[in-house]
Amino acid sequence: xxxxxxxxxxxxxxxxxxxxxxxxxxxxxxxxxxxxxxxxxxxxxxxxxxxxxxxxxxxxxxxxxxxxxxxxxxxxxxxxxxxxxxxxxxxxxxxxxxxxxxxxxxxxxxxxxxxxxxxxxxxxxxxxxxxxxxxxxxxxxxxxxxxxxxxxxxxxxxxxxxxxxxxxxxxxxxxxxxxxxxxxxxxxxxxxxxxxxxxxxxxx
Numbered sequence: 765x766x767x768x769x770x771x772x773x774x775x776x777x778x779x780x781x782x783x784x785x786x787x788x789x790x791x792x793x794x795x796x797x798x799x800x801x802x803x804x805x806x807x808x809x810x811x812x813x814x815x816x817x818x819x820x821x822x823x824x825x826x827x828x829x830x831x832x833x834x835x836x837x838x839x840x841x842x843x844x845x846x847x848x849x850x851x852x853x854x855x856x857x858x859x860x861x862x863x864x865x866x867x868x869x870x871x872x873x874x875x876x877x878x879x880x881x882x883x884x885x886x887x888x889x890x891x892x893x894x895x896x897x898x899x900x901x902x903x904x905x906x907x908x909x910x911x912x913x914x915x916x917x918x919x920x921x922x923x924x925x926x927x928x929x930x931x932x933x934x935x936x937x938x939x940x941x942x943x944x945x946x947x948x949x950x951x952x953x954x955x956x957x958x959x960x961x962x963x964x965x966x967x968x
Contacts, residue, residue, distance in 0.1 A: 765910065766901045768812075768820040769793035770932040777851040779843050779861065785815045793933035793955055794820040798827035800954035801935065806830055807896025810888065812838035812903060820933065821901040832901075833891070837884035840903035844871025862927060874926070881909040892940055904930045911936070917946040931955070 769790030773780045786794060797820070806828050811821035813834040821832045846854065846861055846868050860866060867873050872880070884906065892898050908928040911917055915938060921928070930936075930950055937948040 765907055765936040765938060766797065766820065766824075766899060767904050767907050767930045767932060767934050768814075768817040768901060769797070769823075771816050774932060779846045779849050779851070779854070780816075780840065781847045782814050782839070786819045789958070790816070790932065791819065791823070793958065794823035795827075796954045796958075797933040797935065798823040801899065802827045804899075805897045806899045807893045808891060809833065809899045809901065810835055810838070810891050811901035812836075812840070812906070814839055814903070817901050817903060821899075824899060824901070830899075835884065835887055837880055837887055838900065838902040838906060841874075841877045841905045842868075842870075842872045844868040846871065864926075877905070878909055878913065881906055882913070885910060885914045898940075907936065911946070911949075914944060915946050916943040917949060920946055920949040 769786045770793055771780060771784045771790055772787045773784050775787065775789075801824060806824070807830065809821055809824055809830050809832045811817050811832050811834055813836055817838070818832070818834065824830075825832050843861055846859075854861060861868060864874060888898070888900055905926070907930045908926055911928055912926065931952040933955060934950045934952040936946060936950060939945045939947060
């Protein structure tokens with residue numbers, strides 16, 4: 765399970781539109797991620813069709829020679845009319861887009877998002893190769909929802925929450941059968957030379 769590389773909006777604390785590409789730094793992160801995973805035995809790549817995830821997946825595809833399959837169920841939560849707005853401006857208006865009861869205009873509630881991620885989880889399970897490794901390239905809140913609702917991460921974290929801080933271009937290794945135990949969580953050692961950091965504001 766992989767979170768996409770950095771975008772300019774991650775860096776500048778902006779609610780991301782759907783069409784945001786990777787920044788130059790994000791492309792470097794994606795390359796380092798791909799190099800790190802090149803020996804993992806990946807035989808299938810499933811990715812969100814948003815550009816930031818697609819570009820991250822393409823770097824992995826270029827490194828491994830495996831084609832990318834796109835799945836819209838893996839898209840980031842839709843924050844509707846909040847997309848493109850700065851977090852600092854939302855805070856000034858007392859808007860917390862991550863609040864449990866907040867319903868973004870023209871967007872998804874948490875309940876709707878969780879339901880979609882459950883469908884995405886079914887798609888992931890059906891895509892698992894019988895012999896090899898599936899790489900799933902998606903977004904921070906999707907990773908957090910999968911971790912919270914569908915994976916066994918007790919060995920790593922007691923309460924992952926909705927905003928578990930997955931780092932850009934990090935990967936999480938999961939056993940390929942129930943109880944879907946997390947073997948390695950939020951690994952970003954391949955990015956150490958870049959000095960990357962994260963916050964909840966870079967999650968979407």
